[in-house]
Amino acid sequence: MEVELSETLNSLKPTENQRIIDLVEMAGVDVSDWANFNGKEPATNPKYCYEWSFVSEQTATLVCCIWHDMLQVTEGKIQAVFNVLKTALTQNAQQKKRAHKFHNDLHRAKDNNWTIRAVILSEKFSRNGTSKVDKRVLDESPWFVDSYDPYTNEWKLTRGKGKHQTKFVDQFSEEGPASRKEVNGIAFKRDGKQRLEVLERAQGICEFCGQPGFQLPSGALYLETHHIIPLSEDGPDVASNMIALCPNHHREAHYGIKARHMRVRMQEIIAKSLVKAIVAP
Ligand SMILES: [Zn+2]
Ligand SMILES: [Zn+2]
Structure with missing residues (x-):
């Protein structure tokens, strides 16, 4: 397990230099204000990009x-x-x-039990010994705040989902918008356990x-669960035939010109x- 984890850790090392604005947007943060930069390239807006x-x-x-160098495998994580704050002292x-x-x-x-998304950085040293960002990647796995030590101000972030992390709900959940009726008129019975498994998988x-x-x-995060092969076409009601989608992609999957694709x-x-x-694991 430790060996596998250190392989995963190695695989997290970024191999491309992606722009921070793109990665932040991919993680679901609104970047529209970056464009308020006197008509200059939003990606280089110093209010955000550093x-x-x-x-x-x-x-x-x-x-x-997070610097890739700071990642470590401990306690099987x-x-x-x-x-x-300590880093700040020297800056x-x-x-x-x-x-x-x-x-x-x-x-x-x-x-607030927020989900953490990690942009992993690798560094490049220049001749005078200062380092700068060489490459960046957005880790596809969520992270969470594992602990904070108020005496030392040390943060510990762990890759994966947290124990008390955000609840995930879909259109059929109690607090979802449509614990009402199925959208297309015919009500198919759905296996709630499978839906929850899909929501857990999607994080x-x-x-x-x-x-x-x-x-x-x-505080729950809302996605819609969708059967890839519809129940009306005898698709199985199992997690492997289901996908968690944002509302936009869910509608598109039903009505869009690209639905088949x-x-x-x-x-x-x-x-x-x-x-x-x-x-x-
Ligand atoms: Zn659907
Ligand atoms: Zn989507």
Whole structure:
């Protein structure tokens, strides 16, 4: 298990230099304000692009920039342990501000059980010994705040889903919008256990596009469960024939011109995620 985990840890090392604005958007954080930059390239807006953390209250998500070097395998988990306030001590005024924002964001994430998304960074050293970001990747797995030590100010983030993390609900859940009737008129009986398994698998993130669902007043994250081969076509009512979708992709899967194409793509996505689930604990 430790060996497998250190392989996973190695595989998290970024191999591409993706733009931070794209990764933050992929994690479901609204980046429209980056464009308020005197007509200049939004991706280079200094108000955002050098930040260490990005918040979306709407989707209960905190995006954290984490150096790959800081990741470690401990207690059978992949973790990042760091002290951002201590790091701040050695930084210039601007970076200090960013570090304190990161620290405060982590507190908000911890207090509200937000999902953490990790942007993993690798660094490049220049001749004068300073380092800068070389490559970045958005980890596809969610993370959570495992613990915070108020005496040392040390944060421990763990890869995977947290015990007390956000509840996930769909259109048939008690607090979902339609504990009413099936949308297309004919009511098929659905296996609630299978739906919940799908929602757990998705972790609040649309399995088709990778964007988080929106947050309900209860704090739960909302996605819609969908049968890839419909029950009306004798598709089985099992998790492997189901996918959790954002409302937009759910409607598209039913009514869009690309519905047929999406069906094939969704089957591929789920087949891949099931293989992963067998490999990873
Ligand atoms: Zn989607
Ligand atoms: Zn559907």
